[in-house]
Amino acid sequence: AQSVTQLDSHVSVSEGTPVLLRCNYSSSYSPSLFWYVQHPNKGLQLLLKYTSAATLVKGINGFEAEFKKSETSFHLTKPSAHMSDAAEYFCVVSDEPGTYKYIFGTGTRLKVLA
Amino acid sequence: DSGVTQTPKHLITATGQRVTLRCSPRSGDLSVYWYQQSLDQGLQFLIQYYNGEERAKGNILERFSAQQFPDLHSELNLSSLELGDSALYFCASSVGHTGVNTEAFFGQGTRLTVV
Numbered sequence: 248a249q250s251v252t253q254l255d256s257h258v259s260v261s262e263g264t265p266v267l268l269r270c271n272y273s274s275s276y277s278p279s280l281f282w283y284v285q286h287p288n289k290g291l292q293l294l295l296k297y298t299s300a301a302t303l304v305k306g307i308n309g310f311e312a313e314f315k316k317s318e319t320s321f322h323l324t325k326p327s328a329h330m331s332d333a334a335e336y337f338c339v340v341s342d343e344p345g346t347y348k349y350i351f352g353t354g355t356r357l358k359v360l361a
Numbered sequence: 362d363s364g365v366t367q368t369p370k371h372l373i374t375a376t377g378q379r380v381t382l383r384c385s386p387r388s389g390d391l392s393v394y395w396y397q398q399s400l401d402q403g404l405q406f407l408i409q410y411y412n413g414e415e416r417a418k419g420n421i422l423e424r425f426s427a428q429q430f431p432d433l434h435s436e437l438n439l440s441s442l443e444l445g446d447s448a449l450y451f452c453a454s455s456v457g458h459t460g461v462n463t464e465a466f467f468g469q470g471t472r473l474t475v476v
Contacts, residue, residue, distance in 0.1 A: 281464060290363060291451065291467035337404065348394065348417050349465065351404035 249274045249340045253352035261360045266310075266325040268355045270338030273319065279341040280321045281349070282312055286334045294336075297321060308332070333359045364388065365468035367452050373474045379440040382471045386433055386454030392416070393435040394455075394465055395427055399448040410435055411458065442475045449473075 254269040272278055282294040295306025302314045312323045321338060338352040364387035374380055386393050395407040397420075406419035410429035421427075424442075429435045439446060449472050453465035 283467070290365075290469035291453075292363070293464050293466070296464050348406040348409060348419055349396075350406070351396075353403050 249276075249278060249342055249350050251280075251338045251340045251350060251352040253336075253338050253355050255355050256353065257356050257358065259358040259360060260328045262330055263327050266323070266328045266332065266357065268323040268336050268338075268357065270321045270323065270352060271319050272321055272338070272340050274340060276343055280312075280314065281339040281341075282306065282310070282321075282323050283337045283339055283351075284334050285337065285354075291337070294323070328357075328359045330359050330361065333357055363466040363468060365452055365454050365466050367450075367468035367471050369471060370469065371472050371474075373476060374442060376442055376444060376475055378442050378475075379438065380442065380473065382437040382439070382450055382452075382473070384435045384437070384452030384454075384468060386435070386452075387466055390454035390456050390466075391433065392455045392458060392465075393429055393433070394453040395421075395435070395437050396451040396453065396467075397448045398451060398470070399445075404451075407437070416458070439473070444475050447473055447475045 250273045252271045280297040283291045295304045297304050297314045305311045310325045335354045335356050339349045342348045366385040368383045391412045394409045398404045407421040409417040427437045449470045451470045453467045455463045455465045457463045
């Protein structure tokens with residue numbers, strides 16, 4: 248079965264400094280991986296996705312993630328945090344081929360300090 | 362705006378009652394998914410419909426049921442409600458099947474409070 252582990256439940260950064268949100272996955276298959284963001288009282292918005300094309304994936308709002316098979320990781324990064332980045336971030340893996348559901352990580356709450 | 366519409370946004374009801382949550386997928390999307398987000402369980406997949414037929418089932422309680430109508434909108438029915446059913450319920454839609462080079466687009470959710 249597939250799974251994802253988000254290594255930090257909370258991350259605090261200062262505005263203008265880099266962001267790193269860590270995600271490890273477990274998969275018996277070549278996975279599809281996603282990062283979603285949830286702003287307070289809002290729905291889930293797709294940031295980026297990996298589907299076995301380029302290992303470095305660029306998303307919206309300056310975020311990117313690198314798929315590293317050898318480390319089974321899919322960490323999310325951004326060079327410079329903005330106050331508007333404060334939100335909860337979810338690493339997601341698609342379930343096995345033939346099933347059609349997402350498996351969500353437990354989420355990382357990003358706090359951006361002025 | 363993802364294009365997925367969920368109504369109502371908020372719902373407060375008493376234990377033992379029954380409620381219906383509604384979801385309209387993005388135009389052209391055939392798959393609809395329901396997820397539950399609660400403090401203790403996190404985000405969990407409940408059920409998926411594809412073009413009117415149930416496609417996959419997750420951790421959905423027997424008290425809960427769903428359906429997808431010919432116009433592709435979906436309803437999630439929750440009955441005999443318990444305090445623990447209080448959660449944010451998300452609907453998502455996608456063109457094809459999640460996990461096959463597609464992604465799901467999520468609505469803003471329905472916050473259910475059971476008192």
